[in-house]
Amino acid sequence: MNTKNNKISLRILYCFTFLFISCSDYCDEIINYAKVKFGNDFEEAEIDLKKVYDFDWNKLYIFQPLQDQNEISEAIGFDCECAIVPDGKWLYLFIKNNTIVNEKYTTCSNINFLDSHNGKGNYQIDVSNSKFKISKSKENKNYYVLKNIEQ
Numbered sequence: 001m002n003t004k005n006n007k008i009s010l011r012i013l014y015c016f017t018f019l020f021i022s023c024s025d026y027c028d029e030i031i032n033y034a035k036v037k038f039g040n041d042f043e044e045a046e047i048d049l050k051k052v053y054d055f056d057w058n059k060l061y062i063f064q065p066l067q068d069q070n071e072i073s074e075a076i077g078f079d080c081e082c083a084i085v086p087d088g089k090w091l092y093l094f095i096k097n098n099t100i101v102n103e104k105y106t107t108c109s110n111i112n113f114l115d116s117h118n119g120k121g122n123y124q125i126d127v128s129n130s131k132f133k134i135s136k137s138k139e140n141k142n143y144y145v146l147k148n149i150e151q
Helices: 002-023 026-038 069-076
Strands: 044-048 059-063 090-096 099-106 111-114 122-126 131-136 144-148
Touching (some): 026 044, 026 099, 026 131, 059 069, 069 090, 069 122
Antiparallel strands (some): 059 122, 090 099, 131 144
8 A cells, every 4th residue: 555655646746847847947947857857966867858848849949148030030041020039038949840839038047058059149959969968067066068969
């Protein structure tokens, strides 16, 4: 009987954890996903953004603060009715077949995507290259670095 209660408790905890993750911002979702999967004290792990963001998308663009509609449209390859990215915010823009399927402004400042920056103030991640090594910074344990492992 005790084992059955433990299993039920774990399932409830698991559901609440994923409910919390689904309500958090996109940046936190990456960190929380890794913590749930590998434990709070993980130092380095491999994650797949297709599993973190489990809706249908082909490309993820992450735009830095103060990028305007023209810069965003140029990066994604079609016109968007996007507002300028506010100062202190980042825009996560998910694309599927030249259509924006999900977007969110976030205050993400504790993640750095290495090797995904295109040199124009944004990051581009294709769903076919969505596997990353996530590592805690040695200098700041609240800062994470993601390096693509499929390049």
